[in-house]
Amino acid sequence: MRVLIQFVIGVIFGLGLLVSGMSDPAKVLNFLDFGGVSAGTWDPSLAFVMAGAVAVTLIGYRLVLKRPRPLLAEQFHVPGRDDIDLRIVVGPVIFGVGWGLSGFCPGPALTALGFGAPRAFLFVAAMLAGMMLARWIAGRPARSGIVTPAG
Amino acid sequence: MVATSFTPIASIIGGALIGIAAVLLMGFSGRIAGISGIASRLLPPYEDHEFAGRLAFIAGLLAAPLLVRLATGDLPSQTIQAGPPVLVIAGLLVGFGSVWGSGCTSGHGVCGVSRLSMRSFVATAVFMATAIVTVYLVRHGG
Structure with missing residues (x-):
């Protein structure tokens, strides 16, 4: 059951990479190319990928981690180091x-x-x-x- | 250099899908959706019994473009500009660095930042900075 669910979650993650443009190295490099800002070739799209992903995860983690344990596992595995x-x-x-x-x-x-x-x-x-x-x-x-x- | 167009709406929707996947993986399996952590633990030595679940997640990543092609008959654009020698060197660096630094763009940049982890803030700031400097040197340094 969990194996099937993790496959579906992997598909959702992969669709996110495709829809967002992260799966295109040319787009990633044009985002990282701050030298292209003045030339007009800078592509700020990936800042929006990160904003969308962090906004959802920030809120979602807060809701999920309030629960005593995950739905299909014994415990949450969250790194504790700081x-x-x-x-x-x-x-x-x-x-x-x-x-x-x-x-x-x-x-x-x-x-x-x-x-x-x-x-x-x-x-x-x-x-x-x-x-x-x-x-x-x-x-x-x-x-x-x-x-x-x-x- | 290949020009790409600014896609704020598609990128924020795609980002939200990545976030939904991260939240679902935590909710169902109690795991961080860090791709380097999941992929590297498919290799020996094995410390737990999560191999099948990790393989299923990675298989899902690979299946996504196949499903998109089935559904729409087309794929989003993907241009790999680096030649084979650069890709091998870059692959080694990305693989080594992500394990050495306990995470990559997903594990630190999305999941760790969302947990407000100081280690992930540092890691994300450092790899963003070195990637920006690297691209600058490659494109404008000579």
């Missing part, structure tokens, strides 16, 4: 460079696979390799018993 360590800065720096080079972030890249574009498969294969590498490096000290100080 410390600013080095990784929460370094990770996004690396991520932002890749996003700016390609116009792809993970959701739109996965949705692009459904378009059948060979270049999207190349990006996603590299992205999964990068994810595995990060998990491997992050997990190594724990497995070897070496504890490194956070940050």
Whole structure:
């Protein structure tokens, strides 16, 4: 049951990416191109994507998280950390460079696979390799018993 | 560079759909709709037993354009300007950076910001800034 519902939720998320224009790397890059403001090529659409998504999620989370538990799971899995360590800065720096080079972030890249574009498969294969590498490096000290100080 | 037109209405509706999906995933499964978190946990090592649910969600993402093509006979425009070598480098950076920073545009930019998480505010500000600088250098730096 939950597997089917999560498929439908994935479809809704994917439709959101398609309708909003997030699934088009050209549109993403034109949004990120502040140098295009004076040239008239800047496309501010994606600010509206974020505004629409955050407005709904901000209100929806407040309603949902008041409940004692999710409808089809034992508990809510919400990150509890609030410390600013080095990784929460370094990770996004690396991520932002890749996003700016390609116009792809993970959701739109996965949705692009459904378009059948060979270049999207190349990006996603590299992205999964990068994810595995990060998990491997992050997990190594724990497995070897070496504890490194956070940050 | 490929010119794109300003689409405030479609973008706000699409954004709202993303928000609805995020709220539904929390309401039904108690999970953050962070695509990098969901996708990276499809890879080993496995820490829980949510594999099928995560795979179903990702399959839904891929199915969305197929359903749109079935329903309308057409797909929204999608232009990938970067060449293969740049896409491989960018893919590695996006994959590595999203796991290293515990999230991406969806997990931090939508879900985390909506939870008013300080870590997500920092992450979102940083990746927006570095992406803007990267595009500036690529397009106007030379």
